[in-house]
Amino acid sequence: MAEIDVVLGDITEQRVDAIVNAANESLLGGGGVDGAIHRAAGPGLAEAGAAIAPCAPGDAKATPAFDLAPVRHVIHTVGPVWAGGGHGEADTLASCYRRALLVADELGADSIAFPAIATGVYGFPTAQAARIAVATVRATPTNATRITFVAFDEDTHAALTAALDG
Template sequence: MTAITLVKGDITRQSADAIVNAANSSLLGGGGVDGAIHRRGGPAILEECRALRASRYGKGLRTGRAVATTAGELDARWVIHTVGPRFSPQEDRSELLASCYRESLRVADELGARTVAFPAVSAGIYGWPIDDAARIAVETVRATETAVEEVRFVLFDERAYEAFAAQLP
């Protein structure tokens, strides 16, 4: 069974086999977690993202999907980029958010990663309410068959940490 741990802090400072990036579909960096990972990880990550765009992902990575690159200068072997959905009060996009976690774990399994650090996907600039984002994240990780031994949710502030802690027994 996969252990779920919580850490309050900066995901770019984590040591893990794979760090998940809440990427935008362009894969070319952006704000929030995405920008921080690209800045701290250095140019090797962007270089591999550009190669992915030039080959398989010419129109960008679709929402709910995941793909891996090098981790560059991060203390990890890989960065798994996943594109979370923007929150919409008019349309239930919960399945797309759950898919981010399932797809990231599938990619982690393909890579042989045993420890994976996740941010709260879509809970930042994409506006997903943190309590619901935490519920979807934890339920999906628990329900997903994976060889990953530890999923670490790295949460930027106390509010996010408390929302995720409320999902754990």
């Protein structure tokens, strides 16, 4: 079973084999976590993303990490846009975490860092997203030995910590 923890910080500064990008379907970069990862990785990330796009909500695809060394891979996943919760958003979000772990296993990643997928501009309520993230990661078989949830702000850190401790 993987060791799971929560940290407050910048996902681009994590020392892991793979980081997960909360991407948009084009995989060309955007705002929030997606923009930060693209800026840190350099222009090769957008070129690699364009070559494998589109990525459907709930799916995950990998590219090299380019300038994010020592990270070797960026796993792009597209979260659901919150539309009130009655449109399969929870299932799509859970699929993001499951698919990212599957891709990480295919890549041989021993350690992986996740952001709080879909809680930014996509509007998924943070506490609910945190519960789904933690429950899904715990329930998904993986070869990874270390999984880190990286929170960009205190509220997200508190929600992820509560979900992990709950």
